[in-house]
Amino acid sequence: MRRLRVRCGAVVAGAALVLGVLQPAGAAPQHGRQHGELPLTQYVNPFIGTAVSPTSGYAGNVNPGAQVPFGMVDFGPDTPRTNFNGSGGYLTDADATNGRINFFSLTHLNGPGCPGQGVVGMMPAATPQPVASDTGVPTGVGFQTANESASPGYYSVRLDNKVGVRLTATTRTGMAQFSYPGTDSGYFSLDTRLNANSNMASTAGKVSADNTALDIADHGRVLTGKTVAPAFCTPYGTQFNSNVYFYAEFDKSLRAQPAGSTLNTVRHGAALLQYDLTGADHTLTMRVGISSVSVANAKLNLKTENARSRFGQVRAHADAAWNTRLNSVQIDEAARPGRLTGTQRDNLTKFYTALYRVFGTPTIYSDVNGEYRSMAATPPYPSTVDTSGGVDRRPVANVADDTFTRPDGSTGHPRYHYTGLSMWDTYRSDAQLLAMLAPKEASDVMQSLVVDGEQCGAFPHWVDASDDSTPMAGDNALPVLAASYDFGATDFDVTTAARLVKQSVFDPTSACNGRASMANAKQYLADGYYPDTTSPNIEQYAVDHAAATFLSALPASVRSDPTVQVSQADIAKLDDRATWWRHIFDPNNDTIAARKPPTSSGEPGELEAGWYHESTEPNYFWSFGYAWPQLIDAIGGKAKAVDRLNTLFSVDSALTKVPTLQQLNGGQDSQGFYMGNEMGFPAPWAYNWVGKPASTQYVVQQLLHTAFGTSRDGLPGNDDMGAESSWYVFASLGMFPASQADGGLALSTPQFPSATVHLGNHRLRIRTDRDASSAPFIRSLRADGHNQQGSWLPLNTLRSTNTLRYALSASPTSWASTVDPAGPAAKPAS
Numbered sequence: 001m002r003r004l005r006v007r008c009g010a011v012v013a014g015a016a017l018v019l020g021v022l023q024p025a026g027a028a029p030q031h032g033r034q035h036g037e038l039p040l041t042q043y044v045n046p047f048i049g050t051a052v053s054p055t056s057g058y059a060g061n062v063n064p065g066a067q068v069p070f071g072m073v074d075f076g077p078d079t080p081r082t083n084f085n086g087s088g089g090y091l092t093d094a095d096a097t098n099g100r101i102n103f104f105s106l107t108h109l110n111g112p113g114c115p116g117q118g119v120v121g122m123m124p125a126a127t128p129q130p131v132a133s134d135t136g137v138p139t140g141v142g143f144q145t146a147n148e149s150a151s152p153g154y155y156s157v158r159l160d161n162k163v164g165v166r167l168t169a170t171t172r173t174g175m176a177q178f179s180y181p182g183t184d185s186g187y188f189s190l191d192t193r194l195n196a197n198s199n200m201a202s203t204a205g206k207v208s209a210d211n212t213a214l215d216i217a218d219h220g221r222v223l224t225g226k227t228v229a230p231a232f233c234t235p236y237g238t239q240f241n242s243n244v245y246f247y248a249e250f251d252k253s254l255r256a257q258p259a260g261s262t263l264n265t266v267r268h269g270a271a272l273l274q275y276d277l278t279g280a281d282h283t284l285t286m287r288v289g290i291s292s293v294s295v296a297n298a299k300l301n302l303k304t305e306n307a308r309s310r311f312g313q314v315r316a317h318a319d320a321a322w323n324t325r326l327n328s329v330q331i332d333e334a335a336r337p338g339r340l341t342g343t344q345r346d347n348l349t350k351f352y353t354a355l356y357r358v359f360g361t362p363t364i365y366s367d368v369n370g371e372y373r374s375m376a377a378t379p380p381y382p383s384t385v386d387t388s389g390g391v392d393r394r395p396v397a398n399v400a401d402d403t404f405t406r407p408d409g410s411t412g413h414p415r416y417h418y419t420g421l422s423m424w425d426t427y428r429s430d431a432q433l434l435a436m437l438a439p440k441e442a443s444d445v446m447q448s449l450v451v452d453g454e455q456c457g458a459f460p461h462w463v464d465a466s467d468d469s470t471p472m473a474g475d476n477a478l479p480v481l482a483a484s485y486d487f488g489a490t491d492f493d494v495t496t497a498a499r500l501v502k503q504s505v506f507d508p509t510s511a512c513n514g515r516a517s518m519a520n521a522k523q524y525l526a527d528g529y530y531p532d533t534t535s536p537n538i539e540q541y542a543v544d545h546a547a548a549t550f551l552s553a554l555p556a557s558v559r560s561d562p563t564v565q566v567s568q569a570d571i572a573k574l575d576d577r578a579t580w581w582r583h584i585f586d587p588n589n590d591t592i593a594a595r596k597p598p599t600s601s602g603e604p605g606e607l608e609a610g611w612y613h614e615s616t617e618p619n620y621f622w623s624f625g626y627a628w629p630q631l632i633d634a635i636g637g638k639a640k641a642v643d644r645l646n647t648l649f650s651v652d653s654a655l656t657k658v659p660t661l662q663q664l665n666g667g668q669d670s671q672g673f674y675m676g677n678e679m680g681f682p683a684p685w686a687y688n689w690v691g692k693p694a695s696t697q698y699v700v701q702q703l704l705h706t707a708f709g710t711s712r713d714g715l716p717g718n719d720d721m722g723a724e725s726s727w728y729v730f731a732s733l734g735m736f737p738a739s740q741a742d743g744g745l746a747l748s749t750p751q752f753p754s755a756t757v758h759l760g761n762h763r764l765r766i767r768t769d770r771d772a773s774s775a776p777f778i779r780s781l782r783a784d785g786h787n788q789q790g791s792w793l794p795l796n797t798l799r800s801t802n803t804l805r806y807a808l809s810a811s812p813t814s815w816a817s818t819v820d821p822a823g824p825a826a827k828p829a830s
Contacts, residue, residue: 038334040326041319043345043352046150049111049715049724051094052085055665056676060715060724061088062357063108064150066169068318069325069359070418070441073290074108075167075174076155077101078118080140081199087115087718089196094713096145101157102138103131103194104165106174106290107229107244109464110360111719112422114233114471116464119244120290121194121227124163124178126185128263130272136193136205152326152356153318168315171364172301173289175314179282186255186277186284190214190223191270193389197230203387209269211389216266220254220273222247224295228389229465237462237469239382240513241391242373247298248288252276285311292365292373292466293396304368325359326352328437329729332754343773346710347751351732354725358433361721362445365466366417370399373466375455381514394466402451404493407555412491415440418448421463423476424539425720427546428681431480432737433726435487439760442489449477450493453500456512468512473613474539475504475517482550482741487795488760494554498564505547505574518543527604529583531597534610535620535679538592541581542740545626548574549741581627582634584610590635590644591617614668615679618648622683625739625746629689629822638690645687645695648673655698655812665707665716675707676717681727682738685746688791688821693747694777694812696791700731700748701776733757733766734806735793744794746821749776750806765803775808778815792821 049060061084065076078089079101085091089108092099103121123131123141132138142160149156156166164179180186192212197203207228214225229242255276257263263274275284289302306314333340334348366372374397382392397417404412423431435442452468453459459477460468478501485494503510508521518540524530529537548571551559559566586593586607596605612620621631621644632641646652650663650672665675674680684703687695707716708728715724730736734750751772757764768775781788783801 037323037327038330039323039337040334040352041152041323042337043334043348044152044322044326044356045349045353045710046152046155046356047712048350048353048710049712049719050090051092051096051712053665053676053713053716054094055662056667056674056717058676058717059085059091059713060717060719061086061111061113062715062719063088063090063110064155065089065108066153066155066167066174066318067360068153068169068171068321070171070362070364071169072172072364073106073169073174074360075106075169075176076104076108077157078103078105078121078196078199081115084113084115086199087112087196089118089199092145092712094711096712098142098144100140100142101159102140102199103191104167104176105194106246106288109420110357110721111724113718113720114237115196115199115230116232117229118194118196118199119227119229120190120192120246120288121198122188122190124159124165124180124284125187125189126162126181128187128272128274129161129189130191130270131189132191132194132198132270133205134268136191136198136207136268136270138194138198138204151319152322154315166311168311168318170305170314170318172291172367173287173306175288175306175311176286177311178284178286180277180284182282183277186252186275186282187272188275188284189270189272192225192227193269195228195230197234203234206387207389211391212269214266214269214271216264216271216273220264220275221250221252223250223271224248224298226295228391231385232462232464232467232469233471234385234387237471238464238467239385240377240467241386241389242465242467243292243391245291245293245295245298246288247295247302248286249302250275251285291367293367293371297367297369297371301368322356326355328758329355329733330756331752333752349710350708350714350728354728357719357725358430358722358729359438362418362420362448364416365419365448366399371396372399372417373397375452375460375466375468375513377456377513379514397451397455402447404447404496406491407494407558412447412493414444414447414492416444417451418445419463419465420721421445421449421460421480422721422723423462423480424472424474425678425723426726427476427479427483427740428678428723429730429737430722430726431483432487432740433729435484435489436759439488440491442484443491446481446484446489446497447492449481450497450500453477453512454496458510458512458517459500459504460512461515468515470515473519473536475543476539478504478543478550479546479740482546483737485550485553486741486743487737495558495561495564498551498554498558498561498566501547501550502564502566502570505544506570527598528580529595529604531605532594532608532611534584534592534594534617535613535615537584538581538620538624541578542624542626544574545578545624546741548578578626579630581624585634587634590640592621614677615674616669616671618644618671619674619677619680619683622686623679625682625686626742628686628739632690641686641690642692642695645683645690648683649699651695651699653692653695655695659702659706661706664703675703676724678720678723682736685736685738685748688746688816691817693791693816696746697749697777698812701751701772704728704731704751743796744792745798747778747781747791747793747816749778749808759799762799764798764801766806767803768806768808770808772808775810777809777811777813779807779809779813780815781806789816790819790821791816
């Protein structure tokens with residue numbers, strides 16, 4: 001239960017407010033590893049995933065902008081997008097030599113499949129060129145990719161208009177240096193109407209200046225105002241827009257203009273300014289803070305985190321913060337950059353760029369005084385999006401009020417409130433990885449989710465800013481919650497979480513701001529399935545399993561709490577509901593299908609062809625690992641399952657066939673494997689359940705080497721807030737949460753000879769006796785000297801083990817082939 005606390009004035013980040021220098025809160029070092037850190041940011045390439053995959057047809061949709069770990073600010077370029085490609089704000093061709101930037105903005109989403117954010121749009125110019133037309137349509141400026149660079153916490157480009165742009169960031173602030181070609185060329189334009197929807201011709205110019213604000217003060221040295229972050233995934237996601245306020249300071253004043261000039265004035269929520277560049281200094285430096293609450297809070301964020309630091313200091317601090325986070329996993333090879341082969345460096349680049357993306361989200365939403373915009377909307381709720389940028393009024397919440405009581409009676413204190421939770425995408429691997437590597441931050445994210453649920457009435461589905469969105473099926477907060485708790489994020493209000501979980505799965509009226517927790521709940525509960533569809537059923541069955549898993553894992557005192565009262569009978573009902581996938585299993589062709597509506601009460605309708613969101617039946621078939629043993633039995637046993645998997649991955653049982661990129665990432669209509677979307681993520685490890693773990697080891701390595709690369713088109717699909725990237729990190733370490741919240745990891749071959757993984761306060765060494773590139777198969781595995789006979793590693797074993805030692809083989813072996821991965825024999829034996 002939450003414990004409300006009376007506040008005396010604003011809660012400010014201590015000495016940070018006094019110093020006003022370099023206080024990026026989300027970048028705090030963890031585990032005290034600073035003195036043993038490897039120089040890892042050199043292996044991050046933020047441009048990986050910025051172009052469209054040649055096979056899936058989808059870009060990674062990441063942005064190369066400047067951000068610190070979990071940072072509210074992601075200061076980077078916005079370019080024209082094509083449909084949903086470029087939804088992260090940035091898109092180029094894989095081999096592009098040039099491109100076009102619409103504007104630079106302060107917030108971006110990491111790899112989404114739909115657009116959002118992209119606020120406080122600005123552009124420097126050497127001539128009086130506004131960033132957008134009078135109607136708010138971006139003008140655009142060209143650039144050459146050879147003149148562009150990015151690294152963790154830093155982005156730079158020399159534009160074709162001859163202005164150099166350098167960007168860096170703290171948690172809640174951005175910093176820019178604009179270098180102009182001459183004394184008279186210091187033009188800068190800002191338009192409050194711009195946001196991510198401005199990057200598409202059909203949705204540009206919609207926001208009205210009546211819904212934004214811009215003020216110029218102190219001879220142009222201070223700009224303040226309000227912008228509008230668009231409703232995520234307009235018009236398919238949420239119906240709410242949100243405000244982002246800003247406070248910007250410049251190190252120079254405006255140049256005086258003749259009477260009648262429109263320069264240095266505000267028109268239509270925008271301003272084209274000319275700064276006075278005198279002498280030999282042709283640079284203009286800007287510091288800017290943002291807030292979801294007010295201009296005053298944006299100013300406080302700026303004065304707290306970066307009142308007077310030099311650009312190089314902020315960039316160096318951002319790099320150091322990233323380096324600490326990346327050292328959560330220390331690949332030994334990375335300590336010797338001068339000795340690396342080209343392939344080794346590429347593999348390190350893919351790995352650490354993936355880990356970098358994992359730590360980019362979720363993002364901090366609370367200001368330095370703890371305040372943030374609440375998710376508590378007032379009914380009646382709008383049914384459509386106000387594309388002109390109207391924003392509903394909301395109360396202001398404070399993270400200081402989000403304290404809670406732990407099961408042992410002590411009080412928990414979240415440090416920040418978070419947003420940016422793409423839960424349909426992240427429940428399969430990203431939530432688990434964050435909980436393992438950053439349990440404190442992951443716990444605070446779960447506390448944010450619980451508080452969001454209290455504010456809006458139920459767990460939200462997909463959180464952007466302070467709003468719930470439903471672009472995908474399922475009540476996916478529940479599997480994220482269960483997975484996070486299972487994998488180490490346990491310091492949050494589990495009592496309130498349990499109450500909300502029970503509400504979500506048993507109360508048909510449960511809703512967050514009018515968005516039902518369980519769509520058509522009465523129909524689903526009465527019939528055991530949704531008619532005429534497939535993937536929404538699979539998602540709901542997974543939700544039911546996650547709810548049972550989470551509630552079972554909680555202390556008995558929590559389940560019996562008067563506000564919760566979950567019984568073993570309740571959990572048994574959920575366990576039974578998780579088996580309802582049998583309602584949509586077609587034994588005539590061994591597929592997951594769909595059913596027509598019931599013809600009479602208690603009589604299911606006829607089976608019919610399935611409908612699969614963004615994918616196909618062969619990929620969805622393996623998407624719920626908790627039921628693999630039963631699924632395998634349903635299709636006739638292990639031999640048939642092997643044939644099905646071999647067809648999916650275009651391999652043979654002898655492991656002599658080498659699948660192509662097209663075969664491993666065929667896109668959402670492919671009957672082969674589709675690496676570019678999440679529903680297929682667990683499938684390679686299904687071989688472990690059919691007695692063919694060598695096939696898992698082979699297929700995983702083929703995917704790592706073939707479907708992922710180091711070029712701009714190096715991601716197989718949308719990164720989806722770290723989802724693709726977390727898959728890559730897990731797979732490279734030789735493990736994966738195939739059954740998302742069931743207490744263990746399915747094993748494959750580690751791809752690096754030696755690595756240290758920091759699991760909270762526990763240090764795990766992973767070692768192989770040979771390089772996996774030439775010996776991809778496991779001959780044996782010992783956990784602290786004990787034989788690990790099965791291909792499933794329980795989390796309790798992982799947490800108590802200091803070293804996993806793999807002996808590898810160049811040819812397939814029989815290791816773990818006769819041991820049930822989920823059975824008791826899978827545990828270490830002497």
